[in-house]
Amino acid sequence: MATTSCKGLCAVASVLALALAGCGGGQSPNEVVLVTHDSFVVSDDVTAAFERESGLELRILQTGDAGEALTKALLTAGNPQGDVFFGVDDNLLSRALAGDLFEPYESPALEHVEERYILDSEHRVTPIDHGEVCLNYDRAWFAERGIAPPRSLADLVRPEYKGLLVVENPATSTPGLAYMLATVAHFGEGGWPKYWRALRENNVLVVDGWEDAYTVRFSGSAGRGPRPIVVSYASSPPAEVIFQTPRPQEAPTAVVDDSCFRQIELAGVLRGARNESGARELVDFMLSTRFQEDIPLSMFVFPVNREAKLPPEFVEFAARPERPLELSPEEIEANRERWVDEWTRIVVR
Numbered sequence: 001m002a003t004t005s006c007k008g009l010c011a012v013a014s015v016l017a018l019a020l021a022g023c024g025g026g027q028s029p030n031e032v033v034l035v036t037h038d039s040f041v042v043s044d045d046v047t048a049a050f051e052r053e054s055g056l057e058l059r060i061l062q063t064g065d066a067g068e069a070l071t072k073a074l075l076t077a078g079n080p081q082g083d084v085f086f087g088v089d090d091n092l093l094s095r096a097l098a099g100d101l102f103e104p105y106e107s108p109a110l111e112h113v114e115e116r117y118i119l120d121s122e123h124r125v126t127p128i129d130h131g132e133v134c135l136n137y138d139r140a141w142f143a144e145r146g147i148a149p150p151r152s153l154a155d156l157v158r159p160e161y162k163g164l165l166v167v168e169n170p171a172t173s174t175p176g177l178a179y180m181l182a183t184v185a186h187f188g189e190g191g192w193p194k195y196w197r198a199l200r201e202n203n204v205l206v207v208d209g210w211e212d213a214y215t216v217r218f219s220g221s222a223g224r225g226p227r228p229i230v231v232s233y234a235s236s237p238p239a240e241v242i243f244q245t246p247r248p249q250e251a252p253t254a255v256v257d258d259s260c261f262r263q264i265e266l267a268g269v270l271r272g273a274r275n276e277s278g279a280r281e282l283v284d285f286m287l288s289t290r291f292q293e294d295i296p297l298s299m300f301v302f303p304v305n306r307e308a309k310l311p312p313e314f315v316e317f318a319a320r321p322e323r324p325l326e327l328s329p330e331e332i333e334a335n336r337e338r339w340v341d342e343w344t345r346i347v348v349r
Contacts, residue, residue: 031057032278033082035270037069038062040086041298042291050285056278066174067092073270074099080270083279086128086286090119090264091177094333097124102268105280109287112305117264119329125266128286131301132234132324133178133263135165135256138220141228150229152258153186157198166205166217166227169348171340173209174263179231180343181332182261185325192339196346206348220253234260235300238317242297255319262324265301 032054034040040062047058059082063069066087073085077099088096096102102124110118110126117127135150142149150156156165168176183192205227207213214232217225220240237251244252267286269279285291292303296314303310310318 028057029275030055031059032084032275032282033059033061034282035061035063035069035073035080035082035085037066037087038064039066039299043294043298046291046294049290050282054278054281054285056275056281058282070096073101077101078272080272083270083273083275084267084282085270086265086267088125088266088268089174090262090266090329091174091181091332091336093119093125093266093329096268098333101271103271103273103276105269105283107280107284107287109284109305112307113287114304114306117304119264119266125268126283126287127264127304128267129292129295129299129301130262130264130304132260132319132321133175133182133231134234134260134319134321135179136214136218136220136230136232136236136253137256138218138228139250139252139254141219149254150256152256153183153195156204156229157195157202159202161202161229163203163205164227165199165202165229166207166213166225167231168210168213169206169208170343173213175210175231175233177336177340178261178263179259180339181327182259182325184335184339185261185327193342193346196343200347204347233300234319234321235296235302235314237319238313239300241317242313251317255321257319257321260319260321260324262326264304 040060050058061082063072066089069087070092073080074096085101097120104122104124105126106123107126113127117130119125119127137149147160150161155161167179170177170180183195187195205217207217210232213230215221215223217227218230219225219228234255237253237255240253241247241251267283269276269283273279287305289305289308292305292308295301295303296311
């Protein structure tokens with residue numbers, strides 16, 4: 001499956017535009033600029049609370065999906081488009097740190113964050129949220145056919161699950177990459193390629209992105225597609241409850257706990273920020289309970305501040321895997337490209 005990218009003159013123009021944006025002097029002294037990905041959402045009243053408490057105006061600059069936003073930020077490292085970057089996760093962290101993107105800052109609010117979420121001892125980045133990429137399945141589909149839903153990654157190669165799974169391409173999709181990494185973490189260097197060969201034999205469907213997989217191909221979403229198992233998030237079941245009218249008493253989808261791979265999303269003060277003091281205030285605010293309690297229903301991820309309370313829908317319907325699969329950022333950085341290339345040879349070529 002091919003990935004799309006800007007080539008030739010388009011790429012040159014993009015780099016020049018970013019360089020000029022970094023050099024521009026359009027930022028006012030009482031403004032702090034948050035550079036982030038297109039999926040970032042925060043409530044208006046939370047934005048207003050930050051502006052009221054800090055006396056600063058918050059401007060949000062969204063620059064593409066997570067990978068694209070990071071690439072653009074790296075192109076202007078040291079002369080950034082804003083003051084804080086939010087959206088790098090542990091799968092891409094080593095790339096950001098190697099690019100000297102951030103200025104170290106240890107927020108005092110980290111005292112409310114568990115040590116396992118703090119990934120950089122130099123505090124160039126600060127954890128803001130976490131989420132787990134997991135297998136989701138359509139409860140009704142399996143109940144109507146009297147088939148037991150899968151309970152593990154290994155189950156999916158069994159004959160009864162042939163043609164039931166849709167996944168995202170790890171070369172083009174963040175959840176697709178996380179699921180591939182989950183199989184590496186679970187089966188090991190020698191086992192994960194065999195697993196994917198078996199999935200291919202079992203008629204796994206690969207699509208480019210989460211939206212196609214979940215909203216079009218998956219039977220448990222509004223799209224009512226043909227496949228009852230999909231790679232999505234631990235927070236997808238409460239989302240299905242919240243966005244259905246009338247609200248169901250039980251989530252129509254469920255999560256395979258043993259399949260979950262943790263992602264931690266981080267923010268950092270950009271090196272060369274025009275408003276470094278404002279950037280630090282913003283990072284502190286993003287760890288406050290006011291911000292942290294907003295993100296579950298805004299971005300459907302979990303807060304890292306242990307003092308933050310989850311909304312009732314998350315308490316009742318979201319999966320909280322006790323031992324999610326993980327790989328270190330260093331291991332991911334050292335092997336990601338090779339793993340994706342090998343996955344591509346096995347699954348889609």
